[in-house]
Amino acid sequence: MGMFDSxxxxxxxxxxxxxxxxxxxxxxxxxxxxxxxxxDGEWQPYTRKMTVLQExxxxxxxxxxxxxxxxxxxxxxxxxxxxAYNPNHPDADERGYVQMPNVDLLKEMVDLMGATxxxxxxxxxxxxxxxxxxxxxxxxxx
Amino acid sequence: xNWIGSDYQLLxxxxxxxxxxxxxxxxxxxxxxxxxxxxKQAVFEQTLQSEMRLKLQGGRPSDSTQSKVIDxxxxxxxxxxxxxxxxxEMSELARNQLQYExxxxxxxxxxxxxxxxIRGGR
Numbered sequence: 001m002g003m004f005d006s007x008x009x010x011x012x013x014x015x016x017x018x019x020x021x022x023x024x025x026x027x028x029x030x031x032x033x034x035x036x037x038x039x040d041g042e043w044q045p046y047t048r049k050m051t052v053l054q055e056x057x058x059x060x061x062x063x064x065x066x067x068x069x070x071x072x073x074x075x076x077x078x079x080x081x082x083x084a085y086n087p088n089h090p091d092a093d094e095r096g097y098v099q100m101p102n103v104d105l106l107k108e109m110v111d112l113m114g115a116t117x118x119x120x121x122x123x124x125x126x127x128x129x130x131x132x133x134x135x136x137x138x139x140x141x142x
Numbered sequence: 143x144n145w146i147g148s149d150y151q152l153l154x155x156x157x158x159x160x161x162x163x164x165x166x167x168x169x170x171x172x173x174x175x176x177x178x179x180x181x182k183q184a185v186f187e188q189t190l191q192s193e194m195r196l197k198l199q200g201g202r203p204s205d206s207t208q209s210k211v212i213d214x215x216x217x218x219x220x221x222x223x224x225x226x227x228x229x230x231e232m233s234e235l236a237r238n239q240l241q242y243e244x245x246x247x248x249x250x251x252x253x254x255x256x257x258x259x260i261r262g263g264r
Contacts, residue, residue, distance in 0.1 A: 013172030
């Protein structure tokens with residue numbers, strides 16, 4: 001049982017939540033991107049990305065990194081692309097429709113709020129751990 | 143270790159448990175958004191009570207008292223299969239921190255008293 005284990009646990013969550021925020025930022029930034037991926041010479045619009053969180057197993061042992069959370073993968077949302085009528089757009093099809101990314105700003109904002117709050121909760125946990133360690137350094141001083 | 147106080151071992155174990163508890167709470171908080179995660183809990187108090195009963199009957203508290211980490215029963219499960227309750231974890235965090243600081247205070251007073259004896263009361 002390492003002294004800084006609770007720091008590592010909170011830090012893993014901070015990393016994961018920050019990656020989640022980065023993903024949200026990328027989604028919002030690319031909400032209008034019609035050229036996300038080139039498939040067989042045709043441009044596909046940007047596809048919404050999502051993070052998958054996974055628990056790092058909690059073991060009460062001396063070895064290895066114990067506990068916390070990790071981002072196991074970043075997956076793409078398979079929701080259909082939105083169609084917008086814009087005949088002047090260079091990526092419009094013969095009927096004048098443009099495929100727009102499947103990014104929903106509302107969903108992204110909710111995700112962003114969730115990530116922010118989780119981040120704050122883990123900061124609080126880390127501060128508590130820090131206060132406890134400071135207290136431990138005062139053993140026998142009095 | 144009798145010169146430092148007979149229940150020093152118990153105090154040490156309680157402090158160790160508090161450190162483990164901090165880890166468990168951090169773990170629960172870090173997994174607050176993980177689907178299908180089940181909140182964990184460190185249990186020690188029950189063991190502590192049986193150890194103290196043993197001691198009152200004249201036995202020595204063993205050094206091998208172990209805290210266990212178990213899945214916490216109950217609590218409302220969310221639709222993603224996660225049952226971490228943020229309010230509960232935050233209050234546990236505060237409680238554990240205060241408990242830890244109280245035990246540190248106790249330990250320091252004990253050591254301070256010992257120091258005073260070594261100095262001959264001067």
